Amino acid sequence: MKLEKLVGDRFKERPADCVVNSHALMVRGGYMKYVANGIYSSYTPLKRITRKIEVIMREEMDAIDGQEVQFPVVMPASLWQESGRYESIGKELLRFADRGGSPLVLGMTHEEAAVQLVREYGQSYLKYPFMIYQIQTKFRDEARTRAGLIRVREFTMKDAYSFHTSQEDLEAYYDRCYKAYERIYKRVGVPDVISVASDSGMMGGSISHEFMLLTPIGEDSIAICGECGYRANMEAAETIVRSARDEISDELSLVHTPDIHTIEDICHFLETGKERSCKAVVYQRNSDDRYIVLFIRGDLEVNETKLTNYLGYEIHPAVITEESGLTAGYIGPYNLKGDFTVLFDRSLEGANNLSCGANICEYHYTGLDMKRDAGSAEYHDFAKITEGGICPHCGKAAIKISRGIEVGNIFQLGTKYTKAMDMTYVAKDGSMQYPVMGCYGIGVGRLAAAVCEAHHDEFGPIWPKEIAPWQIHLCAVRPDHEEVREYADRLYEELQSRGVEVIYDDRQVSAGIMFSDADLLGVPLRVIVSPRNLKQNILEVASRDKSFSEKIAMEHAVETLLQLVNDR
Structure with a gap:
């Protein structure tokens, strides 16, 4: 490929609306273009990168006996009604009707389609186990898209579904897929991805793990124990609280x-710490606005994922009206009257001498004793870990909170979908x-963006060779010089004939522009042909990560470059 023919522009200025490096560099480098909120088109460099990621995914899925299939993007609503998710999932699921009025959905995940594909096939135990997978476009109507490809609405995902006759067989295969994921991340250049216990969310099931690339720009918070290595997404991490009585x-x-x-x-008014208080956090059920009043220790925050999972329905922060029976700002557990769902976080269990609202405007209580004054309370874990x-796991006060990008997830779904359908x-x-x-998923574009986050400098991405858009970036400095042009053209043709992927820059531009564009394209090896080099019968070869730079003899250039491509 000649760079002058490469569709897409590269530019120096950082776009104002790009808050993370991967987004900014991939826009500046001509990898992607904004179409609509959370929807992007891919230029050739990004398409070449994601295609290589997909090849790696296919190889690893095939190696654990996966069979590639393809599900439809558009599905009849009846499939999702069978599973119960048509009603339970909110606005993230795009619902519409065809010209005949039949209700349809745009696929955001494909559990229903997987079951529908194989439920006639899998009627005998002799057919099991088996795994099917696809690499497919999906659409999830995210409320808060961000960070370019890291959180989008339209995306490409590798998702796999395995079927078993026992939980033990599922667990054995789950471990195989877990190890396959570790190999995928190593091969694409992010071997330091970690796995964390996670919440299953809309997918359901009892056990799930997310694979996280730790980075300050990550959208997820991860609890990590510095003593025993325990790791969990904050949404799923159990909160242990020791309240002194x-x-x-x-x-x-x-x-x-x-x-x-x-x-x-x-x-501040009572001159006490927040841990000596009981606060009320109020929500309403989405379906009918019924109030849920949750009491928690004053220094802790509510983990809404835990709360939603416990309740089994969607909620939103409450709007407290005069007719509600609640006294905003003064709500407490003692003598609370009304038709509310009242819950207690276990941080309050056994605690005494707390302050709390008195359910009377402009009044609070002091001296609240949960055993004495709320004796019928049942306690559950609703708090965010801190x-x-x-x-x-180990009981030591050693939790640290880190940020991470989720680059994959795996779930033990059990019989949630097979039973429902x-x-x-x-x-x-x-x-x-x-x-x-x-169920086992990896977002292709998000993984590419995560690799960019992990491997870049101020000048552009530094793509690992396994997924780089090209293997060599050939720069002909002063292509108007006859010898430079002749030699660079010949080298370009010879490398391509030997199977090397080359992006060739023979434009009539300054060396500064040429090298700046090369930085943005992030190709592992850069080869420079220039009049000065030709006088010395050498070529300059440098790595994009700046780990080496050397001069090689012109007469052995092809063989030397082939060796460098294979070795690095």
Whole structure:
């Protein structure tokens, strides 16, 4: 490929709307172009990168007995109604109708399509186990797209679905796929990706893991124990709280607290720490606006994923009206009256001498004793884990919170979909059973962006050779010089004939522009042909990561470059 023919422009200025490096560099380098919110077109360099990532994915999925298939992007709503997700998933699922009025959905994931494809095939235990996978376009109507390809609405994903006759067989295959994912990340150039326990979310199932690339720009928060190595997404991390109980409980006392509504204000007023307070966080159910009142220790925050999972329905922050029966800013567990769902975080269990709202305007209580004053409370884990918190695995206060980009996930789905969609098989003993499923996904574009985040400098991406758009960037400095032109053209043709992927820059531009564009394209090896070099019968070869730079003899250039391409 000649650079002068490469569609897409490269430019120096960082786009104002690009907040992360991968987004800015891939826009500046002519990899992608904005189409609409969370939707991008790919230019040739990005397409070449993602194609190589897909090849690696196919090789690793085939190596664990995967069979590639393809599901439709558009599916009848009836499939999703069978599984129950047509109603349970919110606006992320794009619903529409065809010209005949039949309801359809645009695929954001393909569990339903996978079951529909194989439920007639898998009617005997003799057919199991098997795994099918695809690399397919999907659409998820994200409310908050960000960071270029890291969070989009339209994306390409490798998703795989395995089917088993026992949980034990699923677990064995889950481990095989886990190791295949580790190989994929190593091959694309991010071997330091870590796995963390995660929340299954809309996918369902009992066990799931996310693969995270740790980076400050990551959208996910990860709890990591510095002592035992425990790792979990903050959404799924269990919160362990040790609340000290005073030997003597004070009496419950009503205190006038005018114009005080927040935990910060009341603790400042009472001259106590937030850990000595009980705060109310109020939500409403999406379906009917019923109120949910959650009490939690004042220094902690609510993990809404845990809360939603416990409730089993979607919620939103409450709008507290005069008719609600709640006194905004003064809500407490003692003598709370009304038709509410009332929940308690276990950070309050056994605690005493707390402050809390009195359910009376401009009044709080002090001396709240949860055992005495809220004796019927049941406690559950609804809190976010915190920096310096107690590790749920080893019990030491060694939790650190890091940021990461999710670059893949795997789920043990169990029988959630096969049971809902009535997929059965005849077992060896003649009984009818539901297959057990696993699910395994990697976003292709997001992985490319994550690699860029991990491998770049201020000048552009530094692509690992396995997925780089080309293997060699050939720069003909002063192509108007006859010898430079002749030699560079010949070298270009010889390298291509030997199977080397070359991007050739023979434009009539300055060396500065030429090298700047080469930095943005991030090709592993740069070869420079110039009048000065030709006088010395040498070529300059440098790596994009600046790990080496050397001069090679012209007469041995092709063989030397082939060796460098294969070795690096």
